[in-house]
Amino acid sequence: MIRRALSLLYVQVLIAIVLGIAVGVIWPETxxxxxxxxxxxxxLIRMVIAPVVFFTIVHGIASVRDARSVGRVGVxxxxxxxxxxxxxxxxxxxxxxxxxxxxxxxxxxxxxxASAIQGFAQRAANxxxxxHLLGIIPDTFVSAFAGGDLLQVLLLAVLTxxxxxxxxxxxxxxxxxxxxxxxxxxxxxxxxxxxAAPVGAFGAMAFTIGAYGFGxxxxxxxxxxxxxxxxxxxxxxxLGLIARxxxxxxxxxxxxxxxxxxxVLGTSSSESVLAQLMRKMEALGASPKVVGITVPxxxxxxxxxxxIYMTLSTMxxxxxxxxxxxxGQELTILLVAMLTSKGASGVxxxxxxxxxxxxxxxxxxxxxxxxxxxxxxxxxxxCRALTNLVGNGVACIAISRWENELNPAQLRMALAGTPxxxxxxxxxxxxxxxxxxxxxx
Numbered sequence: 001m002i003r004r005a006l007s008l009l010y011v012q013v014l015i016a017i018v019l020g021i022a023v024g025v026i027w028p029e030t031x032x033x034x035x036x037x038x039x040x041x042x043x044l045i046r047m048v049i050a051p052v053v054f055f056t057i058v059h060g061i062a063s064v065r066d067a068r069s070v071g072r073v074g075v076x077x078x079x080x081x082x083x084x085x086x087x088x089x090x091x092x093x094x095x096x097x098x099x100x101x102x103x104x105x106x107x108x109x110x111x112x113x114a115s116a117i118q119g120f121a122q123r124a125a126n127x128x129x130x131x132h133l134l135g136i137i138p139d140t141f142v143s144a145f146a147g148g149d150l151l152q153v154l155l156l157a158v159l160t161x162x163x164x165x166x167x168x169x170x171x172x173x174x175x176x177x178x179x180x181x182x183x184x185x186x187x188x189x190x191x192x193x194x195x196a197a198p199v200g201a202f203g204a205m206a207f208t209i210g211a212y213g214f215g216x217x218x219x220x221x222x223x224x225x226x227x228x229x230x231x232x233x234x235x236x237x238x239l240g241l242i243a244r245x246x247x248x249x250x251x252x253x254x255x256x257x258x259x260x261x262x263x264v265l266g267t268s269s270s271e272s273v274l275a276q277l278m279r280k281m282e283a284l285g286a287s288p289k290v291v292g293i294t295v296p297x298x299x300x301x302x303x304x305x306x307x308i309y310m311t312l313s314t315m316x317x318x319x320x321x322x323x324x325x326x327x328g329q330e331l332t333i334l335l336v337a338m339l340t341s342k343g344a345s346g347v348x349x350x351x352x353x354x355x356x357x358x359x360x361x362x363x364x365x366x367x368x369x370x371x372x373x374x375x376x377x378x379x380x381x382x383c384r385a386l387t388n389l390v391g392n393g394v395a396c397i398a399i400s401r402w403e404n405e406l407n408p409a410q411l412r413m414a415l416a417g418t419p420x421x422x423x424x425x426x427x428x429x430x431x432x433x434x435x436x437x438x439x440x441x
Contacts, residue, residue, distance in 0.1 A: 031210020037203020
């Protein structure tokens with residue numbers, strides 16, 4: 001029994017996280033020196049993300065004769081992302097105003113170490129809307145893969161997929177088979193690399209505790225706790241209602257992706273499980289076409305955890321620096337956050353940069369006050385990544401149902417633990433509209 005449990009990857013990751021925390025607490029310097037283990041694992045995963053996304057999307061588009069359906073899925077995905085992301089922003093702002101987290105902190109921004117946030121501020125200043133849109137276009141075909149920019153890879157994949165789709169059958173079919181085979185090779189690489197997840201989780205967690213310690217967490221525990229509780233509320237209530245409408249339980253879904261959640265918890269990066277999440281969504285009965293479009297797109301446009309973090313942290317800094325914001329300024333924060341959050345990938349620290357970009361349009365809040373959050377950002381990034389991951393998984397299933405390309409029987413079997421595991425792909429069966437969910441699902 002014990003041996004069988006230890007053979008499960010998520011159990012190994014959980015043990016590694018506990019050991020990493022122990023090392024960070026008992027031997028802080030040793031824990032801080034473990035950072036290369038976590039960084040190395042994330043780099044190994046990111047090494048294959050671009051080709052996995054490229055081949056998956058190209059194969060999905062090339063295999064669909066009705067090219068208009070691909071565009072329809074993309075439009076529906078963006079509409080869904082915008083609506084749900086806006087809910088996340090409003091919830092973060094509302095919670096901050098209700099609990100007034102940060103009030104009484106009395107931060108004197110003039111006494112803060114402004115140099116600590118200069119790098120983030122500079123990167124935020126360079127990330128204008130125009131620069132961001134132009135940044136989607138790679139300099140060359142291969143530079144998108146070299147840089148690992150998912151939006152650039154997505155653009156190339158869509159163009160390549162439509163180009164292959166327009167070819168005559170005698171050319172299109174062998175090319176599609178070759179693309180599918182190449183994708184299988186990279187998924188195989190992912191399955192090998194992910195076995196090192198416990199090592200990566202141990203190193204990342206030992207570094208976090210060893211370098212920052214629980215002291216930095218305790219001093220700002222109220223903000224961290226508020227953020228975690230707000231994220232849990234969002235997952236259970238907002239995503240829970242969406243899941244219920246689609247005919248499944250959010251709790252069963254979270255249990256289904258527990259292995260990916262633990263890896264993300266250890267690495268603070270949702271990108272570390274992108275390929276696995278795509279395979280698991282297919283195993284739930286979502287069509288490869290919908291999975292190939294919505295999941296990679298969601299990593300740039302559906303960042304629910306990052307959105308909650310941005311409005312909650314912005315209001316925290318306003319209260320902490322005794323800055324009074326008008327309703328107009330709060331509305332500006334919402335509108336700007338809708339833009340700055342788009343394109344922030346699941347990489348550790350991206351949320352902090354988007355927060356700096358948001359603050360730059362509200363000069364009343366001293367930008368130097370961001371320095372107070374540096375010590376706890378690693379703890380916050382874990383929750384951002386976890387929430388983003390769950391949100392993207394639910395979005396994929398919701399859009400699959402919206403497109404009527406979801407196998408409901410396979411979905412229920414998978415969440416009950418009886419289907420093939422991730423990587424098996426969708427099972428044959430009629431795709432029919434889901435019945436209304438019953439109580440207890």
